[in-house]
Amino acid sequence: MTVMETTGTRTDTCAAPPQNRRPDGEDRYTISEVVDFTGLTAHTLRWYERIGLMPHIDRSHTGQRRYTNRDLDWLDLVGKLRLTGMPVADMVRYAELVREGDHTYGERFELLKTTREDVLARIDELRGTLAVLDKKISIYADAGRAPVSERSR
Amino acid sequence: MTVMETTGTRTDTCAAPPQNRRPDGEDRYTISEVVDFTGLTAHTLRWYERIGLMPHIDRSHTGQRRYTNRDLDWLDLVGKLRLTGMPVADMVRYAELVREGDHTYGERFELLKTTREDVLARIDELRGTLAVLDKKISIYADAGRAPVSERSR
DNA sequence: CGCTTGCTTGGAGTGCGCTCCAGGGTTTTA
DNA sequence: TAAAACCCTGGAGCGCACTCCAAGCAAGCG
Structure with missing residues (x-):
């Protein structure tokens, strides 16, 4: 009989990695x-x-x-x-470039830089969201228990 | 014949919103x-x-x-x-709480605070990724055009 | 009046990123 | 040596968040 692969041995108390890498070789x-x-x-x-x-x-x-x-x-x-x-397809593209060798160097570099910009933009978006969230939270906190009925913005 | 709804009128040069809201009423x-x-x-x-x-x-x-x-x-x-x-299901949950009225106040507050924490954690993750990306980019930049063949880390 | 444009519905289909299954071989433990 | 644990494959299935379809109604225009 085959044992279920993913369900067995769930002793992970929230992904603690005690395992250490072995030296090269x-x-x-x-x-x-x-x-x-x-x-x-x-x-x-x-x-x-x-x-x-x-x-x-x-x-x-x-x-x-x-x-x-x-x-x-x-x-x-x-x-x-x-x-x-990043979509998996893009990562596959990057992996291909790596496999193709040194002549894909420039393209890899560009891809990394673009990704970097994307990450910065993403962080900024999240900061915007955080601001909205903080505003809403402070409204909720200020209002104590008084009826507010979701106006705000 | 019916006209395709989403494909028509693609004059959007990268989501510019010139449209303004009308006053309440x-x-x-x-x-x-x-x-x-x-x-x-x-x-x-x-x-x-x-x-x-x-x-x-x-x-x-x-x-x-x-x-x-x-x-x-x-x-x-x-x-x-x-x-x-945030999964759509969670947003639906929040919408339900809003509809249910003022007695769900506390739960909404909690949900917002939890979300806030999630966003902070997410921003931190992205900062970690940014660091890795920057390291890799600088390796690529330093190496000029010399063969590097994707070691680093 | 006919045509185009825009809106309606329920339900089916799509793309992504996994996730699992069946059926079998291998390695380790008792 | 037997049982348990682990690993293999190709291919099917799943959950999410849309995305689209088919058929039809309503308004505005020439």
């Missing part, structure tokens, strides 16, 4: 170790590879994936980019 | 005016209403929607909350 992590490192599911890791967001991962003699420290580095970057809301 | 906007104000599609506006994210919008004598300034205010707030990544 002994860095051959199984997929479940990478799950612990990244917080991604094994499904997602395999999917990333299929769509080309990861390089082809090294395999053990029996065909199981063995991730390296470099793979973890890459996954860290992907995780950061994911936080910015 | 004459504030009965058609759905397409609200589209201009908000950048949302008419489909989305109707969908928001169906799922309870909007109150039931006033209608003309022939059954067409007529939005008020208050509705626009609400859509502004919804837009801001959307930027934070």
